[in-house]
Amino acid sequence: xxxxKESGPTVVRPTQTLTLTCTFSGFSLGxxxxxxxWIRQPPGKALEWLALIYWDxxxxxxxxxxxxxxxxxxxxxxxxxLTLTNMDPVDTATYFCAHxxxxxxxxxxxxxxxxxxxx
Amino acid sequence: QSVLTQPPSVSxxxxxxxxxxxxxxxxxxxxxxxxxxxxxxxxxxxxxxxYGNNYRPSGVPDRxxxxxxxxxxxxxxxxxxAEDEADYYCQSYDTSLSAWVFGGGTKLTVL
Numbered sequence: 381x382x383x384x385k386e387s388g389p390t391v392v393r394p395t396q397t398l399t400l401t402c403t404f405s406g407f408s409l410g411x412x413x414x415x416x417x418w419i420r421q422p423p424g425k426a427l428e429w430l431a432l433i434y435w436d437x438x439x440x441x442x443x444x445x446x447x448x449x450x451x452x453x454x455x456x457x458x459x460x461x462l463t464l465t466n467m468d469p470v471d472t473a474t475y476f477c478a479h480x481x482x483x484x485x486x487x488x489x490x491x492x493x494x495x496x497x498x499x
Numbered sequence: 500q501s502v503l504t505q506p507p508s509v510s511x512x513x514x515x516x517x518x519x520x521x522x523x524x525x526x527x528x529x530x531x532x533x534x535x536x537x538x539x540x541x542x543x544x545x546x547x548x549x550y551g552n553n554y555r556p557s558g559v560p561d562r563x564x565x566x567x568x569x570x571x572x573x574x575x576x577x578x579x580x581a582e583d584e585a586d587y588y589c590q591s592y593d594t595s596l597s598a599w600v601f602g603g604g605t606k607l608t609v610l
Contacts, residue, residue: 417599426501427537427545427588429599443596476544483551484592484599485535489544 382406384416384477384490391496392467398495402460402477406488409435409455415480416460418451420473421492428473432480433460469497502527503589503602510608516577519605521589522570527600529570532592536565536574539586539604548587549574576607584609 388400400418407414417432431451432440441449450463460477474492481487504522511517521534528534533552537545547556549565552572564575572591576583589602 426604427590427601429601432599440597442598481547481550483533483535483554485533485547485550485590486537486545486599487547487550487556489546492544 382479382488384479384488386475386477386490386493388475388493388495390494391498392471394468394497394499396467398462398464398467398471400462400464400475400477400493400495402462402490404458404460404477404479404490407479408458409433409453409460411435413482416453417478417480417486418460418462419476419478419486419489420471421476422470422473425473430464430475431462467497471495472497501603502593502596502600503591505587505589505602505605507603508606508608510610511576511579512610513579513581515579516575517579517607518576519574519587519589519607521572521574521602523572523591523600524570526595527570527591527593528567528572530594532594534565534567534572535590536563537588537590539588541586545588579609581609583607 384404414435418430448465476492478486479488536549539545552567553565
């Protein structure tokens with residue numbers, strides 16, 4: 381059974397860099413076709429896709445945040461790491477990681493982690 | 500401003516049928532990518548309700564159905580139940596942006 385869980389700081393200061401880790405089980409990022417994404421949701425607002433990494437290390441980023449985002453994977457540890465630089469209060473959100481399904485949907489999600497940007 | 504457009508809210512009485520629309524463009528829904536629907540109870544992670552335009556994952560009641568036509572898609576919920584009260588999001592892929600895109604979400608209220 382597939383599970384994912386996000387971890388990282390709950391509070392980040394403005395201008396700092398956010399680093400979040402997604403630890404998963406039930407699948408391998410070494411397997412052909414597999415992808416893991418990061419998606420965020422500001423309080424009371426809509427979902428926003430941020431980044432996705434494929435089994436072959438192909439990486440895709442949201443055009444609006446590309447300059448600030450980096451996604452990496454550690455296949456041996458079953459982890460995907462997202463960094464977002466130059467954090468601002470508007471980046472306050474619940475950050476989710478999710479498994480990409482074969483129809484380009486996100487079929488399994490982590491519980492999410494709330495990150496607040498505040499001085 | 501979300502790439503896919505949904506009505507902010509819909510409502511219906513128990514037992515009724517409601518539909519939620521999702522309007523895109525020729526760069527996303529109209530370009531061929533599938534549309535997927537998620538149900539999110541506040542404070543929890545989204546859950547896939549419909550994938551590949553009209554497929555239901557195991558465990559999702561057949562009261563939920565999806566359709567796609569041209570540059571839009573719809574989620575229909577029949578036999579409305581109190582437990583259906585939640586936020587619903589559509590999602591697709593935008594070929595011009597090379598990005599996965601979501602709708603702005605629709606809050607369903609069961610009267």
